[in-house]
Amino acid sequence: MTQKLVSIIVPAYNEEAVLDIFPARISEVLATLTDYAWEILFINDGSTDATQLKIEALQRHDPRVGSILLSRNFGKEIAMPAGLDHAQGHPVLINDPAPQ
Numbered sequence: 001m002t003q004k005l006v007s008i009i010v011p012a013y014n015e016e017a018v019l020d021i022f023p024a025r026i027s028e029v030l031a032t033l034t035d036y037a038w039e040i041l042f043i044n045d046g047s048t049d050a051t052q053l054k055i056e057a058l059q060r061h062d063p064r065v066g067s068i069l070l071s072r073n074f075g076k077e078i079a080m081p082a083g084l085d086h087a088q089g090h091p092v093l094i095n096d097p098a099p100q
Contacts, residue, residue: 003037006030007089011079011096012055013045019054023065026095041066043083046073 008026012019023040030038042055044067058065068082080094 003035005089006033006036006038007083007087007092008038008040009043009080009083009087009092009094010040011043011045011076011083011094012047012051013073013076013079014047014049014051016047016050016054019051019058023058023062027062037064039064039066039087039089041068041083041087043067043079044069045076045079046070 008030010022015022026040030036042058042065044052044055052067052069055065055067059067066086068086070079070082076096080096083094084092
C-alpha cells in the first residue's frame with residue numbers, strides 16, 4: 001500500500017530567523033502522521049535576507065523540502081496559489097503567516 005502525500009505550503013518573506021526552528025518543529029509534527037508521506041514547499045516571496053540560502057540548505061539535507069523562488073515580493077496572496085500549483089500532495093495545507 002502506497003502512503004498518501006500531504007503537502008505543506010509555506011510562504012516565506014524574510015524568514016531567515018525562523019528557518020532555524022520551523023522545519024525541525026514541523027517535521028516532528030509530520031512524523032506523527034504515520035499514514036502519510038509529506039513534503040514542505042517553501043515559496044520565497046522575494047526575500048532580501050538569507051531566507052533563500054537557508055531554504056537551499058534544508059533542501060540539501062531533506063529531499064522532502066522543495067522551494068519556489070518568486071522574482072520579487074508579490075505578497076502571500078500570490079505566493080499561496082504558486083504553491084498550490086506545484087504541490088503534489090492531497091491534502092495540501094497552507095501555513096498562513098500572521099500579519100505583522
